[in-house]
Structure formats: structure tokens, C-alpha cells
Amino acid sequence: MRRSFSLFITLSVVLLFGVQCTFLEKHFGNTFKEDKYILDLAGIQKRGVIRAAVDNNSTGYYIYRGRRMGYEYELLRDFAKRLDVVLDVVLVSDIQDAFTKLENGSVDIIAINLEKTPDRMESVSFSIPLGKMNTVLVGLKENGKVTDWKDLEGDTIYVRENSAYAYQLLSLRDSLGLNFIVREDQRHEESLIDAVVEKEISWTMADQNVAKANTTYYDGLDISWVVQEAGEVSWVTRDNSPKLLETLNEWLEDKHKRFIPDLYAKYFLNPKNGYFRSNSPFSSIAGSKISQYDELIKNGAEYLGWDWRLLSSLVYKESRFDTSATSYAGARGLLQLMPVTLERFGVTNPNDPEQSLLGGVKYLGYLDKFWMSRVPDPNERLKFILASYNVGHGHVEDAWRLTLKYGKDTQSWEDVSEFLELKSDPEYYKDPIVKSGFAKGHLAVAYVKDVLSIFEAYKALVSA
Template sequence: MRRTISLISTLLVTLLFGVQCTFLEKHFGDTFKEPRYILDLQGIQKRGFIRAAVDNNTTGFYIYRGRRMGYEYELLRDYAERIGVGLDLVLTSDIQEAFDKLESGEVDIIAMNLEKTPEREKNTSFTSPIDEMNTVLVGRAKSGRIENWEELENDTIYVRSNSAYKNQLQAIRDTLNLAFTILEDPRHEEALIDAVVSEEIDWTMADQNVAKANTTYYDGLDISWVVNEAGEVGWVTRDNSKELLNSLNEWIEDKQKRFIPDLYAKYFLNSKNGYFRSNSPFSSIAGDRISQYDEIIKSGAEYLGWDWRLLSSVVYKESRFDTSATSYAGARGLLQLMPVTLERFGVDNPNDPEQSLFGGVRYLAYLDKFWLTRVPDSNERIKFILASYNVGHGHVEDAWRLTLKYGENTQSWDAVSQYLARKNDPVFYEDPLVKSGYAKGHLAVAYVKDVMSIFEAYKALVDTGKS
């Protein structure tokens, strides 16, 4: 009877609260709504990574010889190291999509060079200025340099949707009483620059830095006509992330003297860097090659049934694609196998890229078979394989047993990795279930995270290579 009364009381309270909330929201708007998503600096640090929306362009984030590079990427990596977390990048070419992802909590920060406007400041906060940006008109040099705005009378200028460019052009058009047309286009600035080069359109607008970078890829672009003189730009956080905003502003203040200017020079003032970025076959900007060993890596990945970019991520992590690499412990070759493993998997010459690669591939296939029945899901099993490759499958199996002992999901890497990370604690490595003893398991957990992070970057920036 008492239980029945309790259930009825709970139901009545729930119904009453729901009716009240609905009534208040209906009549008083958002005042009584809970914030949809709150994750400030401490929450990000507890989660272990910061997630940032970055522009999908050729200066912000790209791959060069397997290495992650880019102006925004290096800035974000430095900030992530400062607050002691990992970095997760979300590429987007749609500015409004970036704001939507920020509002929904899919990202913690928009790391794009954005101009502060009243519309953009709704429910968001801008950091201190990171940079100043000019905007320029982009056309073909053979069309002749623009000397005044009247020359564009009756022309059409295409601009990126949701950018500040439309408002800048409208102000000029209205002030001078001109009749040129402004059309918003969902394509990214660089895609619009491509359209200028291909003569699909005559004019577009871009940040001067982006435009300059594109002149290293294309001859015949004219970017001499400045639309808007240097305006301050910054990054964006949710307005309920006050601690994150304060932390970013302190970091910007610290880095404005040397780090940010030096990085700017590296990516925008160094013509050699621009040349390699735009011409190297091992740049994700110029093509879809990661290394000179892509062909044998693709063959090895086919043997494993893996995405070739995942295997490339492992090779990069192990040796940076250096066939002569030798670790302090004596591991050698592209996939850094120890002498006993080299012998076991038939590698006579670890400096031979094909032998070395396929020795590691056969070892990875062995580990795949070892975990197959315990972890049927291939996406989860990959992480068990990677950890086993790094620290030995005996240590990962110990963590699996501990996960089983404590009643958690043994098919989940998130669950098992917690116990692997604790294998330097005697409470766990002295447990009778543990067969392989002490291990710096936290390093193997970090290894898996890093390989998967590299893989995500490769997936975002390098094509599969399939015809």
C-alpha cells in the first residue's frame, strides 16, 4: 500500500512539474528553460579533450608527409596542451553550421577567424582578437586590375554564405549608389576561388591570407583590390563558458608577443612553406598521398581488411615513415618490430620497407584473430589491437579480465582501457587474475587515442584512393 501511494505521489509531482514548465515556457519564453548544454573549462578538462570547429581550408588544417599541420591546428594544439587535454577537430565549410554545433554542444569553440557582429554575439562570446584580417576582391589578372568600384557596375560578386562579406559589399554599394549584384553561395571561399579560376564566375571575396595562399597554387589571380581594411577577428565560445573564455583570453595575451606572430609568418609569409603545401604530392592540399609507401600500405591494409589510412596512421606513429628508424629498445622498421617479433613474422631485413611493413601486418592480423571472439565489433576491436601492438596483448588481456571481474563491459574499449591505465597500481597489477604484471598501461591508452586521432585527420583530409 505504501509503495502504491509513493508511486502515485511521484506521478502527480512529475505531471504537475511538467504542466508548470510547459505553462511558463509558453507564456514567458526562454526565461524558464534550462540551458541546452553547459560544458565549461573544468568539464572539458574532466572529459579529456577540447572539440573545435575549424574552417575546411588549405591553411587551417592539412596533412604534409603524414604530419598534421595548419595555422589553426597549431594554435589549438598549443592551447590544448596548456589546459592539459587532447584535441578533436571538426571540419566544416559552413559558418552557420559551426554556430549550430557550438550551440548544441557538438563543439566547445569555433576556431575560425570571425569578425564580431551583433547577430553572431547572440548566445556566444568572442575571444580577444587573435589577428587582423583584410578582405580582398578575387578576380582573374587577365581581366585587368580594378581601379575603382564603378568598374564593377552591373557585375555579380559571389560571396560565402553567412560570412561578413555580404554586409561589407552592401555598405559599399549603398554608399556609392552602385548596381552590382551580391549573391551568397554555400561554397567555401576557396571553392569560389576555384570557380573564378575556371571562369565559372568572375568575382568573389576572401580573407587576404586565404587569397594569398591560393596565389601559390594558381597563376593569374588578382587579389590587389582591398575591400575592407584590417578588422579584428577572434574565436567564439558559448556565452555560458566563462571559464573557457577567460582561459583563452589569457592564453592569447601570453602568445601574442611571439608564438602567434611566428606561426603567422610560418604559414602566410613563408613562400617556401606555401610552395611545398601546394605542390608536394605528400600534401593533402595537392593530392591524396600520405607517404612514398602508400602502395605497399594499401596492400597491407587490404590483407587486414582495414582502411589504408588507419594503417598509415600506425606507421606514422611508429616510425614517421622512416625505414631506418630504431627505437631505444631496439624496435626497427616501418612498424617498429622488436627482434624476436621480426624473426617470428618472417622479416630478415627490417630496413626493407615491404618486408618490414608486412611483418607488422602479419602481427596485426595475429592480434585481430586473438581478439575476434571476445570483441566482435570491428570498430571496438581495432582499439584492442592497437593497444596490444603497443604494450603486448598479455597486458591488455589482464585489463580485460579485470573489467570482467568488476562487472563492466569487456567489449568496450572505454571500459577496458580504464583498467589497462591502472596496471601501474599494485592494487590492480598484484591481483591474482593479472598474469603479466606491472605495465605503464596509460601510455598504451594514450597511444590508441593518438593513432585514432591521426586516423580521423587522415580520413577528413585524404581521399580513400579508390577509383
């Protein structure tokens, strides 16, 4: 009897809640399901990271002599600073992919020059305009200059899929009663410009800024025919992030006075900048070198079992690849080793790049062995190594002991880093289990984030 009653109750609960939820979801939407990606401004600031989709082109985001550069990148970096968060740049080569990532929460903002179209406005929110942008036809000078739309009669114009270009061209074609063909292509604007140069296709369309950047290294391009005059372009956020949008608009209004015009001039009106961006082997656009010490760094990375771009990130963070760099505390060389560490690992001339790098690599190998048994996961251990390199392994070991004392996960950098940050608090650094005393642990935690952020950029923009 008791068993039958339990079965009746179970079935009743399943039927009641199962059927009720299905009925309510069907007729009123899923009001019980938590929005997994709803992070407005407060949530982003609590997370400490803003994720931004950036177009994979030659002006938005690239590496030059190890440094992260780009028009959109510098704008985003300034905006992240306003929010007091870390910037995480997500490169996209497909506009639809950017919208998908925004919708599913992989990014919080799309930092691409986008025009408002009726279908886009149904699902996202547009910022106030960053400015106005012409769109131009891109062809070869040898094919003759276009002076009238009738010159394109019977030709095919290839445009990037999911861009506003197809809509613009089709509207013009239909209003003028012309007969050119518009074909959408999955390739990026710059890939389509490459196809024009290689004579695979005759025509494509691009934002004037992108087209101008390409003329700095393709002399034969003609971009004189303007398809649409000065359309307004904006960035995009989710509809459910009104506070983020409000803050973005306030920031844009403030930066329109000087910062945005100055940055625009730097990237689009400065021929010297364009030349080095598109011709230097140390630019991720023109080559695959990060620094003149790549080969030395690759050898050191092989010794450690690291991706060479990770070791490059650490060298950039420490010295900006300057062999003569000396810190206020006396650290010297490419990997900024202190005198006692230089001596311990046999570095007699810290200004010699080979000696300096080898000494730093040996020290990193020592730190790897120090943490190996305590933190077996190599991805987690890397963060302990980087923090130890910055602040000293004694301070990180103190944080590890505090983590153990307070019952948290000693193999998790997230848990240990909390206690490393607390090492500036007397309640923690005066604890008897703490051997190395006071430390500005928050700086070491930020250091780890910064090195890994540089590494992500190198991975995205520089081939292995």
C-alpha cells in the same frame, strides 16, 4: 474503490506536473530541462577532449607527408596542450554549420577568423582578437586591375554565404551609391576562387591570407584591391562557457608575444612552405598521397580488412614512414617490430619496407584473432589491438581480467582501459590474476587515442 482511487491519483499527478511544467516552460522557460551541451572548461577537462571547428581551407588544417599541419591546427594544438586535453578537429565548410555545431555541443570552440557582427554577438562570445585581417577582391589579372569601385559598376560579386563579406560590400555599395550586385553562394571561398580561375564568375571576396595562399598555385589572380582594411578577427565560444573564454583569452595574450607571429610567418610569409603545401603530391591540398608507401599499405590494409588510412596512421605513429627508424628498445622498420617479433613473422631485413610492413600486418592479424572471441565488435576490438601492439597483449589481457573481476564490461575499451591505466598501481599489478606485472598503461591508452586521432584527420583530409 481502491482501483478508482489509484486512477484518480495517477490522473492528478499527470495533470499537476504535466500542466505545471507546460505553464512554467511557457512563461519562464524550461528551467527543469538539463542543458545537454553545457560544458565549460571543467567539463571539457574532465572529458579530456576539446572539440574545435576549423574552416576547410588550404592553410587551416591539412596533411603533409603524413603529418597534421595548418595555422589554426597548430594554434589549437598548443591551446589543447595548455588545457591538458586531446584536440578533436571538426572540419566545416559552412560558417552557419560551425555556429550550429557550437550551439548543439558538437564543438566547444570555433577556430575560424570571424569578425564581430551585431547578429553574431547576440548568441556567442568572441575572444580577444587574434589579429587584424584585410579582405580583398579576387579576380583575374587579364580582366584589368580594379583601381576604383566604379570599375565594378554593373558586375556581380559572389561571396560565401553567412560570411561578413556581403554586409561589407552592401554597406560600401549603398554609401557610395553604386550599382554592383552582391550574390551569396553556398560554396567556400576557395571554391569561389576556383570558379574565378575557371571563368565561371568574375569576382569573389576572401580573407587576404586565403587569397595569398591561392596565388601560390594560380598565377593569374589579382588580389590587389582591398575591400576592408585590417578588421579584427577572433575565435568564438558559447555564451555559457565563460571559464573557457577566460582561459582562451589568457592563452592568446601570452601567445601574441611570439608564438602567433612566428606561426603566421611560417604559413603566410614563407613562399617555400606555400609551394610545397600547394604542389606536393604528399599534401592533402594538392594530392591524395600520404606517403611513398601508400600502395604497400593499401595491400596490407586489404589483408586486414582495414581502411588503408587507418594502417597509415599506425605506420606514421610508429616510424613517421622512415624505414631505417630504430627505437631505444631495439624496435625497427616501418611498423617498429621488436627482434623477437621480426623473427616470429619472418622478417629478415627490417629496413626493407615490404618485409617490415608485411611482418607488422601479420602481427596485427594475430592480435585480431587473439581478441576476436572476447571482443566481437570490430570497432571496440580495434582499440584492444592497437593497445596490444603498443604495450603487448599480455598487459591488455591483465586489464581485461581485472575488468572481469571488478564486474565491469570486458567488451568495452572504456572500461578495460581504466584498468590498463591502473597497472602502474601496486594494488592492481600485484593482484594474483595479473600475469604480466607492472605496465605504464596510461601510455598505451594515450597511444590508442593518438592513432585514432591521426586516422580521423586522414579520413577528413585524404580520399579513400
